[in-house]
Amino acid sequence: MSKSLYIAEKPSVAQEFANALKINGRRSDGYIESEQAIVTWCVGHLVTMSYPECYDPKYKRWSLETLPFLPKEFKYEVIPSVEKQFKIVSGLLNRPDVDTIYVCTDSGREGEYIYRLVAQMADVKDKAQKRVWIDSQTEEEILRGIREAKDETEYDNLSASAYLRAKEDYLMGINFSRLLTLKYGQNISNYLRTGKNTVISVGRVMTCVMGMVIRREREIRDFVKTPFYRVIGTFSPQDMDFDGEWKSAPGSRYFESPYLYKENGFKERKTAEALTRALSAVQPMNAVLQAIEKKKETKNPPLLYNLAELQNDCSKMFKISPDETLKVVQELYEKKLVTYPRTDARVLSTAVAKEIYKNIGGLKNFEPLAGFAAEALESGSFKGIAKTRYVNDKQITDHYAIIPTGQGMGALRSLSPLSAKVYEVIARRFLSIFYPPAIYQKYALELVIDKEHFFANFRVMLEAGYLKVADVPGSKKKPDAKPKDGQAENASGDSEEGSADSAQKNMDNPEFIAMLGTLKKGAVIPLKSLAIKEGET
Template sequence: MKLCITEKPSVAKDIAAILGADHRCEGYYEGGDYKVTWTFGHLCTLKEPADYTDLWKRWSLGALPMIPGRFGIKLIADKGIEKQFGIIKNLIGEADEVINCGDAGQEGELIQRWVMQKAEIKCPVRRLWISSLTDESIREGFKSLKPEQDYDRLYHAGLSRAIGDWILGMNATRLYSLKYSAPGNVLSIGRVQTPTLALIVQRHHEIANFKPEDYWELKTLYRDVTFNAVSGRFKTQQAAEEALAMISDKPFSIVDVADKQGREAPPRLFDLTSLQVECNKKWGWTADDTLRLIQSLYEKKVTTYPRVDTTYLSDDIYPKVPVILKQMTPYAGLTAPIVDKKLPKSKKVFDNSKVTDHHAIIPTGQLPSSLVGDERKLYHLIALRFISAFYPDCTFRSTTVNGVAGDVGFKASGKVIVAPGWRAVYAGKDNAEQDGADKDDDNKILPPFEVGESGPHEPSLLKKQTQPPKLYTEGTLLRAMESAGKTVDDEELREAMKENGIGRPSTRASIIETLFKRRYIYRERKNIQASQAGIDLIATINEELLKSAKLTGLWENKLRRIERGEFSAAEFISELKTLIGDIVINVLSDNSSRQIEVKSEEKVQPDKPKKKRTRAPSVKSIEEILCPLCGKGHLLKGRSAYGCSEFRSGCALRIDFSECGADLTPAKVAAYIKKKYRHDQ
């Protein structure tokens, strides 16, 4: 018997229909040689600290950092999950072969591997890897199943991500909550969420500290066209008025007219982030709204796999594009000009080097007849972007006219579209493409000018003020996460920076939602504001590694390199273990009395000391005292604190002299430590 394990019941139903497993049983389908079951997404999770040792059940500074000798997984505590896992485990025990049909991505691989490990699988495993859920794609996928080992690096990257998040999240949250929070409250800190919050808080401070400055622009009107002074802004009114006086009684003369032809390529296909950005800009949808809707379109078979970070297609998709375009019958009027011609194979669309697991989000060719409301709007957006990618470039003629009045130079620019090309796809009012289509001074149509002509003009001064940076919207925040905090407008550069972005396309929406849930940020119309709790939290975190978008981006880069086999998962985890050890030592060394008040549903499990007298042990020197944290090292006396001889190996024990005194006898130090760490446990 061959057992297929999918991530969702709906996918199991589709695959079962293709395989002929059409008999529905409790928790699975069966028919012929196949049984098909599902996981409901995550059934397993990494163990909680309390699952490893009783010492970690209560939140205690003395127990930090918490680093399990070996990380383990457990079933999520839910009756429905436990029941479905029991069904899967029994089926795995009966199977001769398992086919992993999880979502074809890092998270999907992790979900399935954990379930199979928990079920103690012993039979061979193969992997189904598809980019859409159409019948044709599923059939092709089953013809080319791969050995599970081909995806080991993907699993190792996903596991490293989960363990890294555990190490930093569990330890830093307990550390900062116990050290700085109001009693009983949790300060939630995460490997990705904290740098994201830091971006929002940084923008808050940039706006709060912004001091507007006046400046003046010199313009003149000649033949109903506004010309701008090429000297740019004037910082003082006096300088601006002096320039105005110099030209007021002088004629305006045209000194140069330059015409050149230009081309504008179609906008790139969508990856998940660019789709979320566009939907936020057009309709104000949250990143989570868009992810939910595009996931639904994927499961309804009308678009391809959504959790992607590339805007390119692989070369093997090229021969399929004409077929998809012909099947998009609701758009026959738009596809007719290109469908019967040889389609261009542009490097801006097809590039194998820019595609790893999946290609850009495109329609599958299945009719979207069942779509309504927002799903239909989203499909329409993707369909137009896909069709426009195979239209010719938009060609235009740009004109730059230079003039002079007195000694002051002026310039006016305009643009005339010669052939609309891909812009014809967006010709309708309802379909106006936003990218680069906004009207501005550079796009106006200019009348014909001739060099040497001259005449009267109307100069004027326009007083303006410098403007502060804009608050983030979800769209601009997603772009900032994608580029590790850098503002990047150029598509090519943005593509190159994705390797160092904060988080992954599939997780960024949930990270933003987590910050809302923790009440560190809030919405103000379409804008995102930092709450006082969020501002205070970032102010409290002195460790740059915990809040730096750039450094978090470098961690993401290492995870991608693990996927490619260029970096070791063990090395990544080792680096994070060292990092959290350093952070614990540094925070415990902070003698400030800062406290952050934040309303949260989460609560710290406080230490509850037991009142019991302790007899001082008989010791003659500090070095005789065994470290209660690691159980390996002995106590050392430094300049300002007691510490552990195993500090280089990560032991974070530190007791400041301000806490217990520097002149205690060894016996009293031993008694103090025994009392302190018994209470902490």
């Protein structure tokens, strides 16, 4: 009786396939077998590229005479530490009773490369080979992937790109590491006084990133802070204070002056003091509201997470490295909680959008977001998601965005606190796309006293929209931090240290918000005081 062989990238993934296929057969050394099927696994890479000395013993000694090393045909070998598992897998691939091989390694370039190398070394022939391409490890997705598996030749281009990338890495590493070590290794050793020749490692990615780090470090070391001085006026309409920032404008005594650091600051404190003295001499100290602009602003939910965006937010919120984020989200993927992590897409596919209610429904069992998930389902907003910017098949190469599967909730209890937080971040971003935009009322004020202009900006939230679900409690950096409905926030300032004016007065006072709405052009507003604030680049 012929059998199908399923080969996964890791033992844990192989077990998920066995569970989905209801394979309850005997577990042997390196595989699981029943009457109908066999499930086996790699342990990461089983095969690697051979070092130059395997081509010719002369390459073992590093010498300029043997460079560049550019083999016409590349050699490969089994990694000694996993040779036992390779022999098991190789034997299964070539067993006479196996007629179909299902390739279940990770659905990406590296997973494809891992299997192709094994099949190449095992010399697999006369077997039907099918590729299982899945976006999560839920039972439903695994069975779909097997059911819709395509012939392995459909992925030949992906395989070719994987081989090419590996050869590029290999040739650059072998040749440039040897060349630079032979040329400069001894000089570095002499400088460091190590007593032996220093090996200089070169890599396609490693060296480029190292160069970026070094250039940035040199900029930091060479940077000299430049102080500058801003003039801040405190205005008091109807006995409610707010701050306005002076900026140089046409008609100002300092318009395009060499004393300016930028349009809103001076190079020297004495110049700022001269301005405050001149304005303080004007009596009464009243400013005229020369312009007031009121407009509504709509802020839509952001696109979903890809790996890079998630790593960026986790770095800001939880102070963890990109590698740590990848490990966490890989764990969530293997526990069936989220979809495939190594994706560059930030949208969903049309096919997934049709059944997205299942993902939402599963989150009703996730206590922190149960109410939001229920609300999203009740509103029915998910029904039109396919017509929005969050669904676009053309923007998906291998996998769609990282989203919660809505399954595997039992695994939440075994997660570390950090993993649970990352899962919540992903789930909040996902649910937010089913909520309406946040709506703000923006006010931009321009006040003039003695031909000098002061500016103040406010933003009042009218409707929280998606922000009520997007906010991440307990994070150091909230990606969509928000004031409460009806609360104002000061929106002025620039990015330099000391220049943002965040401590605006009366920000949470409803009467102050109401007062903003009553201000009219030409209104006379008392200037209560002037202050100089020092900042630095």
